[in-house]
Structure formats: structure tokens, C-alpha cells
Amino acid sequence: MINRLTVFGGTGDLTARFLLPALAALRAAGHLGDRMRLTGASREDWDTERYREWAAEQLGRHAGHCPGDAREAVAASARYLRADVTDPGDVAAAVAGDGPVAVYLALPPALFPAVITALHEADLPAGSRIVLEKPFGEDLSGARELNRLLAGLVPEQAVFRVDHFLAMTTVQNVLGSRLANRVLEPIWNSTHIAEVDIVWEETLALEGRAGYYDHVGALKDMIQNHLLQLLCLVATEPPITLGERDLRDRKVDVLRSVRSLTEHDVVRRTRRARYLPGRVAGRDIPAYADEDGVDPRRRTETFAEVELELDSWRWAGTRFRLRSGKALGADRKEVAVRFRSVPHLPFGHSEEALPNVLRFQLEPEGLTLDLTGIGAHADELAPLSLSARMEPADLPAYGRLLLDVLTGDPALSIRGDEAEEAWRVVEPVLSAWERDLVPLEEYPAGSDGPPARGNAAVPPLTE
Template sequence: MITRLVVFGGTGDLAARYLLPAVSALFAAGHLDSRFEMVCADRKGRSEAEFQQWVAAQLDHHAADTPVAARKATAAATRYRRADIQSSEDVAALLPDGQPVAIYLALPPALFPAAVTTLHDAGLPAGSRIVLEKPFGEDLAGAEKLNRLLAELVPERAVFRVDHFLAMTTVQNLLGSRLANRVLESVWNSAHIAEVEIIWDETLTLEGRAGYYDHVGALKDMVQNHLLQLLCLIAMEPPITLSERDLRDHKVDVLRSIRPLTDADIPHRTRRGRYLAGLIGDRGVPAYVDEQGVDAKRGAETFAEVQLMIDSWRWSGTNFVLRSGKALGADRKEVAVHFRPVPHMPFGHQGVAAPDVLRFGLDPECLSLELTAIGPTVNTLKPLTLTARMDPPELPAYGRLLLDVLHGDPSLAIRADEAEQAWRVVTPILAAWSRNLVPLAEYPAGSAGPPRSGR
């Protein structure tokens, strides 16, 4: 197990909101001890006292549910170093003893190629691991170039292209529900399933992330990685094991089998939009273009929807809808599996039933099944919903990912060919949108998104 984690961009939002709480949770669960060290590096330059005050404030705010002892252990294990990721001398100074280290690039994706080159020049110790946040590259060509650079630095098993969605409890339960229950796997195909919705609708707005979000938009931020990853787990064939090779081979097979969208398809099978000023509940929200740091000329979308088909024996004829939007009227974060209606209803005119729906709630994490049951009178039907709440996980998603990095288990990481195949899926859409084949529709904040008639 690697005991030293170096985070470049170590005083940014990712470290504050996710990595520090994840380390605290690992201490609380007994997965880390006094040998562990987390070095947070950036170019700002601050005293150790200032840094420790910042760490304590972030832990109190973002990790308040972990024990005080775990937060104190995290603070004691964390230190600050001023370093420029593009300076091989600065990076080498963080690797003084030649022992394997985990390098976490909590940086804008545009800096990844330069960062990887610097790590190569600095002489990264053998056995070290590299962690990259999504998106992996800024387009298909960028992903291919980045993968070539990484291959020159470390073996593929030492590259962790992390996606925290894959470590969420409900996502893990999606696999369990599918693969450990005969009743579900027997109907998990296009003969029984008409449509699968993979939705991440949120009432949150930009929340100060213009520096990142305005350069990527909803399609790259959510669909190209998070939602396509969920699609892979839903649609893949049952693997022999959940080991890194079996699981990742089957996910790549799904991406390869997604039918490419043509220019003729895209206006009918995609939507994009950007929010206007409006009300979300009783909260007034400015238009996206009026948010601080936004350049309206970039045309970044805050709403993206894509409908995909999979050309495989199992899924031919099933529609897959992937959607993510900001500043919407309600939060909806789930995978909804819509079953086909029964072939015959023997209940007469009173026997009207909606098709069954199986929902995997992502936030909050829950599982529900919407069925039809017999009503109170003869030959009448009524809806019935069965709901189960998931047990709270031992670790938050980032805690699980960090533990995998430190132990060297890449099962939940994205493999190089997987990252490239995901870009293959969205590249025709990005190209068509750049030519305005699908106009950028506008929708009021607090609404359900852009109207479908605008496609």
C-alpha cells in the first residue's frame, strides 16, 4: 500500500470538498494509520499555519459527520508545499526518498499533458500511480495524446482515471441487483425493457464554477463520462468476475456497440439549452450568461440530452436517454428502467395499468419499483410503489476511490481505450452542435428545461 499522496491543486475545491473528507473517512474506518502522508501542493505560497487553519475549516465544514479524532488525524497527516506542476525541479523536490507515491492531478484538464510531461522529467519513482479527474482530455484527439504520454510514464494499471459515480453505493447496487438476482437478469434485455433513462437533473446553478464549466458545458461535464459510465454498467453483458480486466473489457464492449449518431440523427435525438433568469423555489437566479466569469460567446450549454441506441443482441430496440441539466425546477438523479407493457390485460375497461418502472436513486440513494396492483373493487387496478433505502456506506465515493488508488486496484478506474471510446460517442454531437445543427435553446431557471418542440 502506498502511504504518500501528493495532490497538485491541493488547496482547490476538489481537495476541500472531497479529498480531505475522504481521507478523514479512511482514518475513521481504520484504513489509514500514522504512516500516511498527504501533501497538498499549489503555486500560491502560504505558511504552514495558514494552511492548517484552512484544513481545519474545510474538515469542520465538509467532514463534520466524521469523528473529531479522524479529523485531527487528517490534519496531522496533511502538509503544504509550494510547487508548480510544470517545474520538474519543484516536482522532484516532492519525491525525495525515491519511494512510490500516488500523484493526484486535481487540476484543469488542459494542464494534464504538461503535468504528465513534467512528472516524466522529474523521474517518478517506480511503482508510483497517477490519478486524473474527468474529463480525460478535451476531445478524442486530446485523449489519445494524453494516453500516449501516460503510457510513457507508468504502466496502464498505475493510471487511475477516476469517476466517483462508479464508487457510489447505488451504482454498486445496480450491479448487485442485476447480477445477483435471477428475477431481474432474466428480463434485462430489449424484449422486456423499452427505455432506460439516466438522469442527473439538478436545481444547482453554476455555483462559482465558471472557470471550469464555461469551457466544457453539460455534455462534456456529465454525459461524456459519468452518464456513459452508468450506461456501461446497465448494458454490459454479465462478466465472469468483477476484476479489473473482466469488468473493464465488458464496459468497452458497450461503448463500441453504441450506434454512432449522424448529422441526420442529431437534431432529433439530442437537445441542448442554457438557463435564463428565473425562480427556483423562492430563490431568484440570474441568467447563466450573467453569472460571474461566463463568456456568452462560448455558447456553453447547461442542459444536454442524448438518445442512444445499442447495436447488440441484448439491446436492439431499447432507447437509452442520457440527460443532465442545471438550474431546473426539481432535482432528479436516477436511473429509471421502463419495462414494456404486458401483452394482454384481462381486466376489462377498468384494467388500465402503466408499464412497470425500476428506479435506482442516485442522490438520495434508494431503490424503488413501480408496479400495478389490484384495486379495492373488482377488476380495478391501482399503482403500487415498493421502496428500499440503502444502508449508509462505510466510505464516501471518494474514500473508496482513494483506497483503491493506495492499494493499486484499478477496477473502478477508466482504462485508456474506454476513455477514447467515450469520446467517440460524443464527438459527432459536439461537431454538429458547433455547426448549430441543434440550436442552443433557452429555458427559465426553475423550469423543466428547454421545450422538446424546439428540436
């Protein structure tokens, strides 16, 4: 197990909200000992004492559920280096030390090539690992170039392209529910499933993230970055094991089977929009174009929807719809699997029969099955819903991912060829949107998003 972690971007939001709490959770659970050392590297003119004070403050704010001694141990293990993350000398100083080091790039993706290039001159100890937050690159050619740079630095097994979605309890239960239950796996195909909605809609607006978000948008930030990963788990063939090779091979197969979108497909099967002024959860939200740090000329979308088809034996004829939006009226974060209707209903009011929908709810984590049962009269049908809440995980998602990095298990990280295939899927969309072949629609903040068109999505769960 690696006992040294260097975080470039060590004073950033990711470190404060997720990495420090993850380390505290690992310490509290007994996964980290006194030998663990954290190095934060960033531009601030701080020293180690100031950094430890900041780390303790962030741990108190974001990891209050962890025991105090675990938080104190993490803060005490930290040291700080002021560094230009593109300067080979500064980078070498940040990773210097005895034994292998896990190098975490908690940075904007645009900086990845320069940092990796600098790491080439840092003489990394054998056994070191590199961790990159997604999105991995900014397009297909950028992903290929990053893979080339990484291949000359460390073996592929030592590269962790992390996606915290894959460590969420409900996401893991997409596989568990399918593969451990005979009642589901035989009907997990296009013969029985009509469509799948993979949705991440949130009331959260920009919240000061213009420096990152305005250069990325909903398509890159959520659909290419996270929702395609959920598609892989929903649509994968059963792997022989959940080991890194078997699972990641099957995920790549799913992405390879996604039918390439033509320009005509992009026009018919994708949507983009951004929010106008409105009111969300009692707060007035300005138009996205008026948010601080936004350049309206970029025409960045805050809502994106893409409809995909898979050319495979299992999924030919099933529609997969991936959708994400910001500043909406309600949070909806789920995978909704809609089954086809039964061929015949021996009831007097067959029009009342609703399709069965299996929902994997991501936040809060849970599982719901929408069925149809008998109503007040024997010949009447009525909706029936079965729900279950997931047992809380023993570690937060970032805790699970950091533990995998430190112990060397890449099963939940994204392999290089998988990263490239994900960009292949969305590249025709990016190209068509850049040429304005798909109009940039608008929707009021606090609404349900742009008006629906064409085939309606699976409706949200009714509380």
C-alpha cells in the same frame, strides 16, 4: 499499500470538499496509519503551518461526521509546497521522497498534458500511481494524446482515471440488483425493456464554477464524464468476476456497441439549452449568460440530452436516453428502466395500466419499483410502488476511490481504451453542436427544462 499522496491543486475545491474528508474517513475506519503523508502543491504563497490550518478548517466544515482525532491526524500529516504545476523542478520537489507516491491531479483537464510532461522528468519511484479527475481530455484526440503521455510514464495498471459516480452505493447496486437476482437478469434485455433514462437534473446553478464549467458544458461535464459510465453498468454483459480486467472489458464492449450518430441522428436525437433568469428554491437566479465569468459567445449549454442505441444482441431495439441539466425546478438523479407493457390485460380498464419502471435513485440513494395492481374494484387497475433505501456505505465515494488508489485496485477506474470510446460516442454531437446544427434552446431557471418534444421520457417519480 502506498503511504504518500501528493495532490496538485492541493488548495482547491475538490481537495477541500472531497479529498480531505475522504482521508479522514479512511483514517477513522482504520485504513490509514501514522505513516500516511499528504503533500499539497498549489500556487498560494503559503507554508506548511498555514496549510495545516486551512486543512483543519475544511475538515471541520466538510467532515464533521468524522471523529475529531481522525481529522486532526489528517491535518497533522500534511505539508505544503508552493508550486507551478507545469514546472518540472517544482513537480519533482512535490513528489520527492522515499517509496512510491500516489500523484493526484485535482486540476482543470487543460493542465493535464503539461503536468504529465513535467512528471516525466521527476524520476517517479517505482510503483507510483497517477490519479486524474475526469473529464479525461477535451476530445478524442486529446484523450489519445493523454494516453500516449501516460504510457511513457507508468504502466496502465498504475493509471487511475477516477469517476466517483462508480463508487456510489446505488450505482454499485445497479450491478448487484441485476446479477444477484434471478428475477431480473432473464428479463434484462430489449425483449422486455423499452427504454432506459439516465438522468442527473439538479436545482444547483453555476455556483461560482464558471472558470471550469463555461469551457465544458453539460455534455462534457456530465454525459461524457459520468452518465456514460452508468450506461455501461446498466447495459454490460455479466462479467465473469468483478475484477478489474473482467469488469472493464465488458464496459468497453458496451461503449463499442453504441451506434455512431450521423449528423441527421444528432439533429433528431440530441438537445441543448441554457437557463434564463428564474427562481429556484426561493432564490433568484440570473440567466446563465449573465453569470460572473461566463462568456456568452461560447454558447455553453447547461442542459443536454442524447438518445443512443446499442448494436448488440441484448439491446437492439431499446432506447437509452442520457440527460443532465442545471438550475431546474427539482432534483432528479436516477436510472429509470422502463419495461414493455404486457401483451394482454383481462381487465375492463386496460388503458389504466402503467408500464413497470425500476428506478435506481442516486441522490438520495434508493430503489423503487413502479407496478400496477388491483384498485378498489376487481376490474380496475391502480398504481403500486415498492421502495427500499440503501444501507449507507461505510466509506464516502471518494474514500472508496482513494482506498483503491492506495491499495492498487483499478477496477473502478476508467481504462485508457474506455476513455477513448466514450469520446467517440459524443464526438459527432460536439461537432454538430459547434456548427449550430442543433439549436441552443432556453428555459427559465426553476422550470422543468426546455419543452419536451418527440418521444416523452420516463416521467419522474411522484412523491
